[in-house]
Amino acid sequence: xxxxxxxxxxxxxxxxxxxxxxxxxxxxxxxxxxxxxxxxxxxxxxxxxxxxxxxxxxxxxxxxxxxxxxxxxxxxxxxxxxxxxxxxxxxxxxxxxxxxxxxxxx
Amino acid sequence: xxxxxxxxxxxxxxxxxxxxxxxxxxxxxxxxxxxxxxxxxxxxxxxxxxxxxxxxxxxxxxxxxxxxxxxxxxxxxxxxxxxxxxxxxxxxxxxxxxxxxxxxxxxxxxxxxxxxxxxxxxxxxxxxxxxxxxxxxxxxxxxxxxxxxxxxxxxxxxxxxxxxxxxxxxxxxxxxxxxxxxxxxxxxxxxxxxxxxxxxxxxxxxxxxxxxxxxxxxxxxxxxxxxxxxxxxxxxxxxxxxxxxxxxxxxxxxxxxxxxxxxxxxxxxxxxxxxxxxxxxxxxxxxxxxxxxxxxxxxxxxxxxxxxxxxxxxxxxxxxxxxxxxxxxxxxxxxxxxxxxxxxxxxxxxxxxxxxxxxxxxxxxxxxxxxxxxxxxxxxxxxxxxxxxxxxxxxxxxxxxxxxxxxxxxxxxxxxxxxxxxxxxxxxxxxxxxxxxxxxxxxxxxxxxxxxxxxxxxxxxxxxxxxxxxxxxxxxxxxxxxxxxxxxxxxxxxxxxxxxxxxxxxxxxxxxxxxxxxxxxxxxxxxxxxxxxxxxxxxxxxxxxxxxxxxxxxxxxxxxxxxxxxxxxxxxxxxxxxxxxxxxxxxxxxxxxxxxxxxxxxxxxxxxxxxxxxxxxxxxxxxxxxxx
Numbered sequence: 001x002x003x004x005x006x007x008x009x010x011x012x013x014x015x016x017x018x019x020x021x022x023x024x025x026x027x028x029x030x031x032x033x034x035x036x037x038x039x040x041x042x043x044x045x046x047x048x049x050x051x052x053x054x055x056x057x058x059x060x061x062x063x064x065x066x067x068x069x070x071x072x073x074x075x076x077x078x079x080x081x082x083x084x085x086x087x088x089x090x091x092x093x094x095x096x097x098x099x100x101x102x103x104x105x106x
Numbered sequence: 107x108x109x110x111x112x113x114x115x116x117x118x119x120x121x122x123x124x125x126x127x128x129x130x131x132x133x134x135x136x137x138x139x140x141x142x143x144x145x146x147x148x149x150x151x152x153x154x155x156x157x158x159x160x161x162x163x164x165x166x167x168x169x170x171x172x173x174x175x176x177x178x179x180x181x182x183x184x185x186x187x188x189x190x191x192x193x194x195x196x197x198x199x200x201x202x203x204x205x206x207x208x209x210x211x212x213x214x215x216x217x218x219x220x221x222x223x224x225x226x227x228x229x230x231x232x233x234x235x236x237x238x239x240x241x242x243x244x245x246x247x248x249x250x251x252x253x254x255x256x257x258x259x260x261x262x263x264x265x266x267x268x269x270x271x272x273x274x275x276x277x278x279x280x281x282x283x284x285x286x287x288x289x290x291x292x293x294x295x296x297x298x299x300x301x302x303x304x305x306x307x308x309x310x311x312x313x314x315x316x317x318x319x320x321x322x323x324x325x326x327x328x329x330x331x332x333x334x335x336x337x338x339x340x341x342x343x344x345x346x347x348x349x350x351x352x353x354x355x356x357x358x359x360x361x362x363x364x365x366x367x368x369x370x371x372x373x374x375x376x377x378x379x380x381x382x383x384x385x386x387x388x389x390x391x392x393x394x395x396x397x398x399x400x401x402x403x404x405x406x407x408x409x410x411x412x413x414x415x416x417x418x419x420x421x422x423x424x425x426x427x428x429x430x431x432x433x434x435x436x437x438x439x440x441x442x443x444x445x446x447x448x449x450x451x452x453x454x455x456x457x458x459x460x461x462x463x464x465x466x467x468x469x470x471x472x473x474x475x476x477x478x479x480x481x482x483x484x485x486x487x488x489x490x491x492x493x494x495x496x497x498x499x500x501x502x503x504x505x506x507x508x509x510x511x512x513x514x515x516x517x518x519x520x521x522x523x524x525x526x527x528x529x530x531x532x533x534x535x536x537x538x539x540x541x542x543x544x545x546x547x548x549x550x551x552x553x554x555x556x557x558x559x560x561x562x563x564x565x566x567x568x569x570x571x572x573x574x575x576x577x578x579x580x581x582x583x584x585x586x587x588x589x590x591x592x593x594x595x596x597x598x599x600x601x602x603x604x605x606x607x608x609x610x611x612x613x614x615x616x617x618x619x620x621x622x623x624x625x626x627x628x629x630x631x632x633x634x635x636x637x638x639x640x641x642x643x644x645x646x647x648x649x650x651x652x653x654x655x656x657x658x659x660x661x662x663x664x665x666x667x668x669x670x671x672x673x674x675x676x677x678x679x680x681x682x683x684x685x686x687x688x689x690x691x692x693x694x695x696x697x698x699x700x701x702x703x704x705x706x707x708x709x710x711x712x713x714x715x716x717x718x719x720x721x722x723x724x725x726x727x728x729x730x731x732x733x734x
Contacts (some may be wrong), residue, residue, distance in 0.1 A: 029714055029717060031708070099708065101709050102707035102708065
């Protein structure tokens with residue numbers, strides 16, 4: 001079996017994935033610009049996708065890759081909706097700083 | 107055919123009720139009254155038909171209309187039973203009912219709610235018929251409750267007066283106490299015999315092998331029911347107050363018919379009471395005591411209707427005395443004659459009140475004999491009857507009760523005799539104060555004195571005639587009623603043979619009555635004594651005038667404790683419970699106020715919480731996983 005995991009070990013994928021996820025988390029927590037928050041979320045999503053694919057290969061099972069396709073499709077749809085919301089927010093408030101979005105206050 | 111006729115007999119007054127409820131306001135008062143009267147007359151005529159038929163073939167008519175309740179081995183039908191007892195009751199209920207309806211057309215003619223009055227009156231007759239013709243105890247109970255309801259509605263008919271409403275409530279609540287006894291008695295019988303049908307019960311009891319102790323409890327409970335409805339000690343206090351209702355109501359419900367329901371029930375269940383001599387003794391003693399106590403209160407009352415009310419309680423006591431001594435026929439005989447003369451007396455007093463525009467205090471009457479001759483003479487006949495003067499109806503029936511009492515227990519005989527003498531006294535006191543001497547009311551009233559219209563005097567005359575000759579149904583020689591009632595009574599009942607002892611007893615009773623009359627005559631005619639105003643009554647008289655303070659005693663014993671208990675619950679317990687509940691609410695409220703601060707709309711904070719949460723979950727999973 002000529003497996004790519006023989007060349008680069010599975011642990012490297014995991015480290016990369018965790019790193020990407022943490023970058024995403026900190027991006028979400030520290031940035032105030034809604035688009036960057038959005039991008040950070042996408043990074044987290046892709047980190048998870050990467051992990052999926054890596055384990056899928058590791059287990060010699062295609063199911064994980066199938067899930068990744070699904071989650072990519074869903075992410076694409078989510079981006080479309082999310083960006084549309086941001087456009088609408090910008091039109092209404094003239095800014096996309098998430099500190100200004102206080103209408104959800106209970 | 108007979109079933110249909112029986113149904114018409116039952117439902118005719120109900121149709122009258124429906125008409126008066128739904129259309130009574132649209133038609134004129136007279137029409138509503140006439141229809142109310144006619145529906146009862148229909149019932150009366152049908153009762154006569156059934157009565158004649160029963161006299162011909164002697165077979166009681168029993169029909170089951172439908173199966174009502176069926177639970178495992180307990181089965182109950184909704185049935186009609188027209189036998190000797192129920193037909194006797196039907197005859198005088200519908201007969202006197204018709205007369206009183208007729209009377210009411212005139213008596214109530216200027217009342218704006220006349221249609222309502224007739225609706226209630228019709229409903230009452232309907233329920234009374236239900237009570238009488240049911241073939242089992244539960245049907246009787248429907249009627250029993252129904253007449254109680256109508257009694258309540260009619261006592262409080264002039265609902266704008268708060269004290270009348272109170273009287274109505276009092277009657278209802280007092281009756282509820284008795285009704286509970288009735289219910290428990292019924293439950294015991296149903297458990298013991300799995301039936302409530304009279305004839306089945308009779309067979310089951312006659313078959314022997316029953317727990318007499320439990321049977322005694324059942325009989326006692328039924329008797330408690332009877333004390334409520336028939337105003338016996340200790341539940342009699344509602345009846346005098348019930349005089350708040352219009353006078354025809356007092357005549358029909360609180361003198362002639364409804365209050366005799368207890369006697370009907372005990373006579374109906376005679377096979378049961380015959381087996382429980384202890385309960386019979388209680389009934390006799392309660393009856394005699396009631397007769398005495400009520401008669402003594404009646405001696406000093408000044409309200410014309412109150413006198414008659416206490417007289418009713420006292421007479422009912424005599425009937426219960428007869429029941430307790432096992433002389434059911436005698437009790438029924440007195441019920442019938444009493445219905446005649448007491449209805450007549452009440453209607454007569456109504457006529458007087460009508461003539462005086464609502465005045466009920468006898469101290470402000472007097473000398474009405476000339477102004478109201480028909481009322482005077484009819485009331486005089488009835489008074490002679492109730493006092494027990496030969497040969498009026500009351501003489502025969504009361505005399506039989508005294509005879510029975512003499513045979514069984516001399517003490518009871520003496521008590522009953524004293525009550526009879528008192529009866530003669532206070533009835534003649536009533537007559538003397540109302541109809542003799544000079545008029546003591548205002549000049550204006552004197553000016554308007556008039557005999558009542560003929561619609562009111564005709565029933566009076568008919569009832570007075572019945573009070574005159576009503577004793578004929580059970581004269582010592584013929585004993586028609588005894589023979590007629592024989593099929594429905596289980597035990598052996600002796601009939602009196604006229605001997606020296608009986609004549610002597612009759613003589614004593616007559617002398618007693620005459621003593622009462624002479625006593626009244628001496629006091630109210632010779633001395634022209636007029637009862638004092640309330641504040642001047644002193645000593646023992648005051649105790650009697652205030653009805654031995656029984657109402658006050660009940661207030662002290664029952665009403666006050668219940669009120670203070672209720673007050674305790676309201677001021678203390680409810681407050682405490684309320685505090686607990688409210689503090690729970692306060693806690694929830696406080697938590698919510700604090701929690702609200704978390705939700706400040708800052709998305710950064712939300713995201714932070716989100717990440718912390720995820721981290722916490724992952725840490726938790728990690729820790730638990732490695733721990734394994």
